[in-house]
Amino acid sequence: MADDKPTPAQPSADSNLAKSFADRLTFPGDSKDKANGTEKFNWADEVTTPLQETDEKTATLPKAQTDGTADEKTGESDMAQKDGATVWMSGSDGLDEPAFDVNVKLADLQDDPNNPLYSVKSFEELKLRPELLQGLSVMNFRKPSKIQERALPLLLINPQRNLIGQSQSGTGKTAAFVLNMLSRVDLSTKQPQCLVLAPTRELARQISAVASLMGSFLADQGLQVTEAIPDPAKRGQQLEGQIIVGTPGTTMDMIKRRLLDAKGIQVLTLDEADNMLDQQGMGDQCTRTKRLLPNLKQTVLFSATFPPEVLNFATQFAPNANQITLEVEKLTVKGIKQMYLDCNSDEEKYNALVKFYGLMTIASSIIFVKRRDTAAEIERRMTAEGHRVASLTGALEGAQRDEVFNKFRNGEAKVLITTNVLSRGIDVQTVTMVINYDIPELPGGLPDFETYLHRIGRTGRFGRTGAALSFVHDRRSWENLMKICSHFQVEPTKLDTSDWDHVEKMLKTVMKNSRNVLPKEVSMES
Numbered sequence: 001m002a003d004d005k006p007t008p009a010q011p012s013a014d015s016n017l018a019k020s021f022a023d024r025l026t027f028p029g030d031s032k033d034k035a036n037g038t039e040k041f042n043w044a045d046e047v048t049t050p051l052q053e054t055d056e057k058t059a060t061l062p063k064a065q066t067d068g069t070a071d072e073k074t075g076e077s078d079m080a081q082k083d084g085a086t087v088w089m090s091g092s093d094g095l096d097e098p099a100f101d102v103n104v105k106l107a108d109l110q111d112d113p114n115n116p117l118y119s120v121k122s123f124e125e126l127k128l129r130p131e132l133l134q135g136l137s138v139m140n141f142r143k144p145s146k147i148q149e150r151a152l153p154l155l156l157i158n159p160q161r162n163l164i165g166q167s168q169s170g171t172g173k174t175a176a177f178v179l180n181m182l183s184r185v186d187l188s189t190k191q192p193q194c195l196v197l198a199p200t201r202e203l204a205r206q207i208s209a210v211a212s213l214m215g216s217f218l219a220d221q222g223l224q225v226t227e228a229i230p231d232p233a234k235r236g237q238q239l240e241g242q243i244i245v246g247t248p249g250t251t252m253d254m255i256k257r258r259l260l261d262a263k264g265i266q267v268l269t270l271d272e273a274d275n276m277l278d279q280q281g282m283g284d285q286c287t288r289t290k291r292l293l294p295n296l297k298q299t300v301l302f303s304a305t306f307p308p309e310v311l312n313f314a315t316q317f318a319p320n321a322n323q324i325t326l327e328v329e330k331l332t333v334k335g336i337k338q339m340y341l342d343c344n345s346d347e348e349k350y351n352a353l354v355k356f357y358g359l360m361t362i363a364s365s366i367i368f369v370k371r372r373d374t375a376a377e378i379e380r381r382m383t384a385e386g387h388r389v390a391s392l393t394g395a396l397e398g399a400q401r402d403e404v405f406n407k408f409r410n411g412e413a414k415v416l417i418t419t420n421v422l423s424r425g426i427d428v429q430t431v432t433m434v435i436n437y438d439i440p441e442l443p444g445g446l447p448d449f450e451t452y453l454h455r456i457g458r459t460g461r462f463g464r465t466g467a468a469l470s471f472v473h474d475r476r477s478w479e480n481l482m483k484i485c486s487h488f489q490v491e492p493t494k495l496d497t498s499d500w501d502h503v504e505k506m507l508k509t510v511m512k513n514s515r516n517v518l519p520k521e522v523s524m525e526s
């Protein structure tokens, strides 16, 4: 932890906040993709369209400016995303009519009581402060999702109550806990008041960026969001800011070294809480950090998964909590098509991967592998094949990780090869395909249900469609995948490497109503 440093919050003026956010999370569908001209049909643009509503509000969103400033009067920003996600869209590009028929609109999904995005209330009815409504408007959040609608009233109760909240991946849990914090902060002081712990620096940075953006209309009043993640350049600096977002080891270390004043912290939130409380992993650090918060009033735990044994511990960590939980069969996101590719051997997997990428045009995709050396090898070989890939594993230093991840976020790299380090929480809208090159396993070789669900949840965010392709190559990998699928009660579609024409045909069928990926010749015709 010697190198652990704080990253101070982004600027205090809203324009700067918005700009800094954009700097960190530049847009995926920017001109680089188009200029390069390698892909006739740009899925990075396309991916935004299923969610675009064709109502007048959308149509009148301002055209992009170049300086990234938010318009205080209207609450709209030139950089406003078109569908409320955490990645800026490229101005009016996002308003283009899609090249295909729109199958699913966000508005339709939000009107369907069986959909996790369904809600009956508006953000206004949730009694949020006006500056937050402006922030939500800038982000183009029009209606709360089910978890937001249900969790927010429970979170905002006074006196504060603990909450354990579960909802499917990509359904907006971040906004729920961020709005709680932003509603509670006392802006007359910069003393830390709310702490969020997340398992990785990438997720901590993402949450911090969401909080900065959602709270950008409070920046004038002094809102500061600060990251507590390792940063050698900021070594020894005192952390300031009402909201601190960090990784558990670094945060605990900074509190102990008195670089983070924990006296004023009243709200503790654990994102990916089941992972954070896992006794084998960060559970101990989280418990110890919590003990360092003498004036804690509210503990909030969020995740898409709470396996029974962790839920048990979670109820001790957040005593007397209100609970919003889900049945296991409701956990999978319907918009994610699940398939598997039957390979003959481990060695054949790589050839199948290359063949697959030759066949498909995909906006952005993530390939999950078990080992760092596999990630490095795939990166080397795919780069040699001319693919724009990046690899992010725990082997990299913090600054390198940021660089690689930014490259993926802004679309410079189209394929991200990674280990489980990025399996949770990461929100990149352009990801339309997740590949489980290795089926996720627990130590000892048993199937890792939760990791599978989180991995495939990197696509299909907030009503988008996406696809997950898992590679199996021997009895164990096949059995583990089957166990995972039966656990979540899904039936994956089988693709067989002995017949690529069949693979292509099957993909066409599976993806028929999905606008995220198409066999190459089809996309070229479009």
Ligand SMILES: Nc1ncnc2c1ncn2[C@@H]1O[C@H](COP(=O)(O)OP(=O)(O)OP(=O)(O)O)[C@@H](O)[C@H]1O
Binding pocket: 083, 084, 085, 086, 087, 140, 141, 142, 143, 144, 145, 148, 167, 168, 169, 170, 171, 172, 173, 174, 175, 303, 304, 424, 425, 426, 427, 429, 457, 458, 461, 462
């Ligand atoms: N009410 C809303 N309207 C429109 N978009 C929203 C809304 N709430 C959240 N989003 C967008 O949905 C996407 C997913 O949200 P978020 O990352 O919070 O999901 P999550 O539930 O935390 O997922 P995970 O379980 O994978 O961590 C983000 O791009 C976010 O900006």
